[in-house]
Amino acid sequence: xxxxxxxxxxxSLGSVYAIIALGYTMVYGIAKxxxxxxxxxxxxxxxxxxxxxxYLGLPALAGxxxxxxxxxxxxxxxxxxxxxxxxxxxxxxxxxxAIGVSYFLQNAAxxxxxxxxxxxxxxxxxxxxxxxxxxxxxSATAVITILACVVIMAALTMFTGKTKMGKAMRACSEDRDAxxxxxxxxxxxxxxxxxxxxxxxxxxxxxxxxxxxxxMPTTGSMPGIKAFTAAVLGGIGSIPGAAxxxxxxxxIEILARAYISTQxxxxxxxxxxxxxxxxxPAGLLGKPVNEKV
Amino acid sequence: MGIxxxxxxxxxxxxxxAIVIVAFIAVTLLDGxxxxxxxxxxxxxxxxxxxxxxxxxxxxxxxxxxxxxGHAGFMSVGAxxxxxxxxxxxxxxxxxxxxxxxxxxxxxxxAAGIIGFLVGIPVMRxxxxxxxxxxxxxxxxxxxLLNNFYIGIDDAGLHFSMxxxxxxxxxxxxxxxxxxxxxxxxxxxxxxVLGIILVLITVAVVLNLMHxxxxxxxxxxxxxxxxxxxxxxxxxxxxxMAFTVASALAGAAGVLYAMNYSTITxxxxxxxxxxxxxxxxxxxxxxNISGSIxxxxxxxxxxxxxxxxxQYRMLLYAIVLILVMVVPHTRIxxxxxxxxxxxxxxxxxxxxxAAEGGEGDE
Amino acid sequence: xxxFSDFARARREGTKxxxxxxxxxxxxxxxxxxxxxxxxxxxxxxxxxxxVDDFNITVGRTEICGLIGPNGAGKTTVFxxxxxxxxxxxxxxxxxxxxxxxxxxxxxxQMGVARTFxxxxxxxxxxxxxxxxxxxxxxxxxxxxxxxxxLPHHWKSEKxxxxxxxxxxxxxxxxxxxxxxxxxxxxxxxxxxxxxRALATNPKLLLLDEPAAGMNPSETAELMENIVKIRxxxxxxxxxxxxxxxxVMNICEGICVLxxxxxxxxxxxxxxxxxxxxxxxxxxxxxxxxx
Numbered sequence: 001x002x003x004x005x006x007x008x009x010x011x012s013l014g015s016v017y018a019i020i021a022l023g024y025t026m027v028y029g030i031a032k033x034x035x036x037x038x039x040x041x042x043x044x045x046x047x048x049x050x051x052x053x054x055y056l057g058l059p060a061l062a063g064x065x066x067x068x069x070x071x072x073x074x075x076x077x078x079x080x081x082x083x084x085x086x087x088x089x090x091x092x093x094x095x096x097x098a099i100g101v102s103y104f105l106q107n108a109a110x111x112x113x114x115x116x117x118x119x120x121x122x123x124x125x126x127x128x129x130x131x132x133x134x135x136x137x138x139s140a141t142a143v144i145t146i147l148a149c150v151v152i153m154a155a156l157t158m159f160t161g162k163t164k165m166g167k168a169m170r171a172c173s174e175d176r177d178a179x180x181x182x183x184x185x186x187x188x189x190x191x192x193x194x195x196x197x198x199x200x201x202x203x204x205x206x207x208x209x210x211x212x213x214x215x216m217p218t219t220g221s222m223p224g225i226k227a228f229t230a231a232v233l234g235g236i237g238s239i240p241g242a243a244x245x246x247x248x249x250x251x252i253e254i255l256a257r258a259y260i261s262t263q264x265x266x267x268x269x270x271x272x273x274x275x276x277x278x279x280x281p282a283g284l285l286g287k288p289v290n291e292k293v
Numbered sequence: 294m295g296i297x298x299x300x301x302x303x304x305x306x307x308x309x310x311a312i313v314i315v316a317f318i319a320v321t322l323l324d325g326x327x328x329x330x331x332x333x334x335x336x337x338x339x340x341x342x343x344x345x346x347x348x349x350x351x352x353x354x355x356x357x358x359x360x361x362x363g364h365a366g367f368m369s370v371g372a373x374x375x376x377x378x379x380x381x382x383x384x385x386x387x388x389x390x391x392x393x394x395x396x397x398x399x400x401x402x403x404a405a406g407i408i409g410f411l412v413g414i415p416v417m418r419x420x421x422x423x424x425x426x427x428x429x430x431x432x433x434x435x436x437x438l439l440n441n442f443y444i445g446i447d448d449a450g451l452h453f454s455m456x457x458x459x460x461x462x463x464x465x466x467x468x469x470x471x472x473x474x475x476x477x478x479x480x481x482x483x484x485x486v487l488g489i490i491l492v493l494i495t496v497a498v499v500l501n502l503m504h505x506x507x508x509x510x511x512x513x514x515x516x517x518x519x520x521x522x523x524x525x526x527x528x529x530x531x532x533x534m535a536f537t538v539a540s541a542l543a544g545a546a547g548v549l550y551a552m553n554y555s556t557i558t559x560x561x562x563x564x565x566x567x568x569x570x571x572x573x574x575x576x577x578x579x580x581n582i583s584g585s586i587x588x589x590x591x592x593x594x595x596x597x598x599x600x601x602x603x604q605y606r607m608l609l610y611a612i613v614l615i616l617v618m619v620v621p622h623t624r625i626x627x628x629x630x631x632x633x634x635x636x637x638x639x640x641x642x643x644x645x646x647a648a649e650g651g652e653g654d655e
Numbered sequence: 656x657x658x659f660s661d662f663a664r665a666r667r668e669g670t671k672x673x674x675x676x677x678x679x680x681x682x683x684x685x686x687x688x689x690x691x692x693x694x695x696x697x698x699x700x701x702x703x704x705x706x707v708d709d710f711n712i713t714v715g716r717t718e719i720c721g722l723i724g725p726n727g728a729g730k731t732t733v734f735x736x737x738x739x740x741x742x743x744x745x746x747x748x749x750x751x752x753x754x755x756x757x758x759x760x761x762x763x764x765q766m767g768v769a770r771t772f773x774x775x776x777x778x779x780x781x782x783x784x785x786x787x788x789x790x791x792x793x794x795x796x797x798x799x800x801x802x803x804x805x806l807p808h809h810w811k812s813e814k815x816x817x818x819x820x821x822x823x824x825x826x827x828x829x830x831x832x833x834x835x836x837x838x839x840x841x842x843x844x845x846x847x848x849x850x851x852r853a854l855a856t857n858p859k860l861l862l863l864d865e866p867a868a869g870m871n872p873s874e875t876a877e878l879m880e881n882i883v884k885i886r887x888x889x890x891x892x893x894x895x896x897x898x899x900x901x902x903v904m905n906i907c908e909g910i911c912v913l914x915x916x917x918x919x920x921x922x923x924x925x926x927x928x929x930x931x932x933x934x935x936x937x938x939x940x941x942x943x944x945x946x
Binding site: 497502506507510512517519520521522527528534 | 759760761762770776779780785789792793797798802805809812834852853856
Binding site: 102 | 354360415418419420422423425426427429430431433434437438440441473564565568571572575576579604605607608610611612614615618619622623
């Protein structure tokens with residue numbers, strides 16, 4: 001029973017990673033950049049929701065909505081101001097800019113909200129699920145997190161597969177110049193991807209803080225790195241890969257924490273990543289790219 | 294000593310050494326006259342450490358062209374090895390600070406070099422962003438492992454454990470490394486002079502390597518891997534060489550850094566530390582050693598300079614970082630730069646075009 | 656132009672082509688020695704598609720051999736197989752009598768195969784001289800520690816690289832460009848530098864992938880002269896892919912025509928020019944042309 005509970009908790013944490021990783025992977029696919037500030041958008045999302053619920057007294061769902069809107073706007077603004085001028089710059093310059101944005105968001109949050117951790121009250125007030133005569137208890141947060149991940153995955157797959165905008169996104173990530181020649185507005189497509197990714201990050205932030213209620217300006221960095229790891233593990237650029245990688249990573253992390261060592265859990269997670277990449281250098285669902293000679 | 298007295302390579306080499314030496318003399322003079330504040334003079338050794346780290350990371354990122362996000366890991370391997378070595382030497386009765394430091398730095402560098410080599414073997418099979426994430430992963434693994442290391446020394450020798458200090462089973466010994474609490478009671482033997490010497494050694498190693506047979510091979514692999522293979526260069530060997538040398542140099546810099554504080558913890562050497570060093574390298578310019586030196590020194594001092602606006606300094610630091618990256622790519626900046634360049638270089642440029650025209654190509 | 660063609664034809668008239676056992680031909684003067692290159696049933700599949708199949712060829716020690724064919728025929732793939740950029744699915748490659756099975760590109764180069772690339776691949780941020788010095792990498796050794804400590808051997812090595820690089824650059828009168836950045840060179844000079852860099856590795860077989868692409872007629876004429884000059888001076892075999900038929904027909908002694916990954920004809924330039932299969936591959940069927 002215990003192992004089942006751990007796997008479900010792992011899948012729940014993994015769902016958070018997966019939702020964040022979706023943002024990473026979509027941005028990488030289209031803009032070919034590692035958006036290191038993505039983890040901090042999670043933190044912003046959680047703070048916005050926290051403020052809306054605790055200070056303004058709004059209902060939880062409204063808090064989530066406001067936080068999604070705020071992060072979506074934030075994503076678009078950051079892209080326009082910081083990343084768009086660097087569209088043709090070396091990728092490392094973009095990386096450093098993203099790190100600058102990450103520092104900026106963290107320190108802005110520090111100034112506004114202070115360094116003391118805020119206790120985030122879960123937005124989900126449903127009772128925990130009791131299964132097998134109470135032998136297995138699953139928190140409602142875990143269930144809803146996993147459900148949210150499934151819904152988001154399905155919606156994104158539909159969106160990229162069926163809609164015009166989604167097809168434009170896929171075209172841009174395949175070959176940006178060719179897409180432009182076919183009349184696709186690359187700039188607005190990239191903005192769209194940042195908007196979606198940041199909106200998802202807000203949801204991830206709220207869900208994560210519902211499960212792990214300590215909220216600090218640096219709350220987003222470690223999940224951000226883990227989600228990035230998950231995106232690479234699944235094959236960066238691949239949407240199902242990000243989901244698979246995220247959930248696997250979450251399960252491995254929780255199992256390692258439970259059965260190996262709490263302190264070494266992260267080491268185990270990263271070791272698994274390394275081993276996986278050595279076996280499949282392009283990630284689980286990534287396609288290897290051969291250089292044309 | 295060069296083949297031609299002052300080709301551009303020799304000139305930039307001389308300038309690089311000159312920057313370090315002039316900075317050293319200037320700081321020493323200013324310090325003697327009392328112009329250097331206490332907080333700033335406390336930063337002198339870390340500045341040297343960060344300069345060495347930036348120069349060594351430039352060997353990987355700039356010269357070899359691989360994005361490494363785990364440099365702090367090798368720094369910490371050096372730092373903790375150095376602490377243990379210095380502890381052992383001190384217990385063996387060595388009391389010369391120079392000997393302690395050199396012993397710690399050499400062994401620290403070797404240990405970091407070995408770890409760098411071992412990490413490099415799997416890492417160098419990967420490319421691009423995958424390589425970057427794996428270096429990040431190794432950095433985090435090293436941090437996590439060090440968080441679980443307990444090392445102590447008594448008359449019977451070194452004791453090692455991965456659970457807690459009690460299981461070391463020591464008999465009135467000294468605890469050198471105490472898990473997440475890190476290394477405690479370090480002899481603060483790093484000095485500015487030692488720091489400058491380490492910087493000069495690091496610069497010499499990197500520049501001498503760059504301007505040699507092996508360095509050219511490393512740069513050839515960076516510029517065009519397939520072409521490098523086609524002229525018989527063992528790509529893995531040279532990527533691994535750059536990675537290992539850089540790791541060893543980072544280890545030495547880690548020793549310098551550690552020996553400046555009485556306590557260091559493994560969590561100081563995390564992903565953010567690696568990123569910080571990477572920022573120095575990118576701002577200073579890829580493969581540009583003097584650029585790394587200047588940007589590492591400047592960016593280490595910047596938060597000190599910004600101390601009067603304490604609250605906002607890290608925010609300002611972030612904004613400076615973004616602006617430095619973004620502004621050169623804005624249209625207004627490019628137009629101004631072009632206008633200036635046009636005015637300054639009009640005459641030589643014309644001459645160059647005339648000379649090229651003589652070539653008669655295309 | 657015509658002056659040069661006469662020169663090339665005059666050179667070739669001294670060569671008599673004879674058949675050799677492995678269903679191929681080579682210049683008579685190379686008969687007694689092991690061929691520079693021998694391929695037997697070489698082939699590679701890309702996901703079911705036979706990109707190259709049953710490729711057999713023998714290249715004499717000092718032969719200039721042309722590899723021609725329509726676009727997409729698999730010519731560059733053959734070069735990629737010979738240099739092990741791709742591992743062959745089947746068949747054997749013998750360089751100077753030695754099987755290269757299982758070798759990587761670097762090892763194959765050390766065996767004596769050097770190449771240039773269709774889309775130029777120079778070390779762009781390095782100088783012209785450094786590019787050639789990288790080519791000389793395996794011709795002279797100097798360890799890492801020696802270099803870092805700047806021991807006397809390091810300076811001796813640097814002197815060797817410098818002098819040898821200039822000597823090689825002199826083939827194309829490029830010594831004046833030694834300190835220029837390779838990436839900033841004009842197109843033609845970049846192509847020439849690639850050849851010099853390949854020569855620096857001291858090859859037995861030099862593979863040139865469209866050496867005349869993008870060159871004007873006078874540059875091409877100069878290049879033809881230089882290719883022959885290189886062969887004579889270094890006594891090596893040269894295999895080239897080229898679309899400029901003037902160049903191919905004038906300097907190649909043996910020609911191999913590829914279409915859809917298979918050899919459709921082998922022979923002297925005269926034979927190839929009259930071969931029906933070749934004419935069909937290039938121009939389509941006679942009937943269609945008339946219709």
